[in-house]
Amino acid sequence: MKRLILAIAAVCFAISASAKVELPAILCDNMVLQQNANVNLWGKATPNSKITITVSWAPLRRVQTTADKDGRWAAKVDTPAATFEPQTVKISDGEILTLRNILIGDVWVCSGQSNMEMPVKGFGRQPVENSLQYILSAGKEANRIRMFSVKRARSFEEQEDCEGQWQVAAPESVANMSATAYFFAYNLAMGVDIPIGIINTSWGGTRVESWMPQAALEDILTKEQIEHKKTVHSIKPTELYCAMIAPLRQFSAKGFLWYQGCSNLGDNDHYDTMMARMVEQWRKDWGDTTNAMPFYYVMIAPYIYDGSNDTAYPLFVENQVRALSKIPNSGMAATTDIGEEKCIHPAQKFEVGQRLAALALHQTYGQLGFEAKAPQMGAYNIKDGKAVITMTNCELGLTPWYGEEVTGFEIAGADKVFHKAQATISAQSEVTVWSDEVKQPVAVRYSFRNFAPGNLKNVYGIPAVPFRTDDWNDVK
Numbered sequence: 001m002k003r004l005i006l007a008i009a010a011v012c013f014a015i016s017a018s019a020k021v022e023l024p025a026i027l028c029d030n031m032v033l034q035q036n037a038n039v040n041l042w043g044k045a046t047p048n049s050k051i052t053i054t055v056s057w058a059p060l061r062r063v064q065t066t067a068d069k070d071g072r073w074a075a076k077v078d079t080p081a082a083t084f085e086p087q088t089v090k091i092s093d094g095e096i097l098t099l100r101n102i103l104i105g106d107v108w109v110c111s112g113q114s115n116m117e118m119p120v121k122g123f124g125r126q127p128v129e130n131s132l133q134y135i136l137s138a139g140k141e142a143n144r145i146r147m148f149s150v151k152r153a154r155s156f157e158e159q160e161d162c163e164g165q166w167q168v169a170a171p172e173s174v175a176n177m178s179a180t181a182y183f184f185a186y187n188l189a190m191g192v193d194i195p196i197g198i199i200n201t202s203w204g205g206t207r208v209e210s211w212m213p214q215a216a217l218e219d220i221l222t223k224e225q226i227e228h229k230k231t232v233h234s235i236k237p238t239e240l241y242c243a244m245i246a247p248l249r250q251f252s253a254k255g256f257l258w259y260q261g262c263s264n265l266g267d268n269d270h271y272d273t274m275m276a277r278m279v280e281q282w283r284k285d286w287g288d289t290t291n292a293m294p295f296y297y298v299m300i301a302p303y304i305y306d307g308s309n310d311t312a313y314p315l316f317v318e319n320q321v322r323a324l325s326k327i328p329n330s331g332m333a334a335t336t337d338i339g340e341e342k343c344i345h346p347a348q349k350f351e352v353g354q355r356l357a358a359l360a361l362h363q364t365y366g367q368l369g370f371e372a373k374a375p376q377m378g379a380y381n382i383k384d385g386k387a388v389i390t391m392t393n394c395e396l397g398l399t400p401w402y403g404e405e406v407t408g409f410e411i412a413g414a415d416k417v418f419h420k421a422q423a424t425i426s427a428q429s430e431v432t433v434w435s436d437e438v439k440q441p442v443a444v445r446y447s448f449r450n451f452a453p454g455n456l457k458n459v460y461g462i463p464a465v466p467f468r469t470d471d472w473n474d475v476k
Helices: 002-017 131-136 171-175 179-192 214-220 223-229 239-248 271-285 312-326 349-364
Strands: 032-034 038-044 050-055 058-066 072-078 083-092 096-112 145-149 166-168 196-202 255-259 295-298 330-333 376-383 386-392 409-412 418-420 422-427 430-434 443-446
Touching: 038 083, 050 072, 058 072, 096 179, 096 239, 131 171, 131 179, 145 179, 179 196, 179 255, 179 349, 196 239, 214 223, 214 271, 239 271, 255 271, 255 349, 271 295, 271 312, 295 349, 312 330, 330 349, 386 443, 409 430
Parallel strands: 032 096, 096 196, 096 255, 145 196, 255 295, 295 330
Antiparallel strands: 038 072, 050 058, 050 083, 083 096, 145 166, 376 386, 386 430, 409 418, 409 443, 422 430
């Protein structure tokens, strides 16, 4: 009997000593793995044990690695072209751990503040337009869209893991997913007909510097600026990068989406530089040395901010426009037409996701036949007491057409006093602007107030970005 007890104890000890492989939260059932890539797999196992990985798309090929003395291990696996056929990954250090229902497609990392965080179901008393339609039909996307939301976390030390799990598109999971991210995936999946994985890592009310590591901030800001930024928000610089970006860095992805800016309103002398440095860091973290990973972001929307007639919003948008030239392989989705004066969370999230998807389909996937960029001012001249504005990104012309008045314009003379202007589309890509109160115009502004949304769009319904022809910062 004593020998039997000892034998049983020895077996139990051996079983307990052979710990099952542990994986980070981002590696789990239902995930999407980046297609045509050498993707990372990593985790913990019995120290010094041999890890064997087999995948269903290449069952005869085995990948092996060895855990270090602390049990950490990492390996790379080649993935095939995108497929809707569910796949499995088996990882073993003597005991097999199987990941099931995996799709191969494109993965997009989505981050920012509350307008990225806002779920399809909306916030309290703040709806998302047509949310019920997309929640009820979510099951149709189960084999096309997979979602992972990172739980809010803060840290000054770079974390190895986060909380969250991959979910299949279904009414409940879609209701709680970022609306901007989901509508992007919805439109993109239809356009490319492959599985799309979206990772939502966002936190409402946060500033761009919280999503950057200390070293990146030190590259572009003075010590005094960094110290000041530690005083302006309860979430400090680097905290969200360490807790909500760092754990994702090894997970291979196609590109990034970004919807943030309102909390940095007023940082007009360096926001574009900070955002560009953040993108540079993220690409480096994901192993991208050639700017291959696209970065698409959303223009902040019109809102009352510090007063509807003030100009903090358009001045900040100028930062976001400048960032286009500082961030290679980027694009900006305009939201001039979907702001709400008394709510900072516009309900029209489908349009935001659709415009982001249009940028991706055109610039990343090479699809033609439509215009994805927002109209911007290209040139202007003054003639016979009127200003003629030539717009870009409107190959098929501008709307409203048929002589309907264009709203949102103001015009000023040398006195720097702006008056509401009349405007009409006078040619394919031209707008003529005038006011009977300004006989000799000098400057023109479009939608250049915190809340003065205009109706100038290209024929695809993409709104023109706010702009001005002057550089006057001492007028209102």
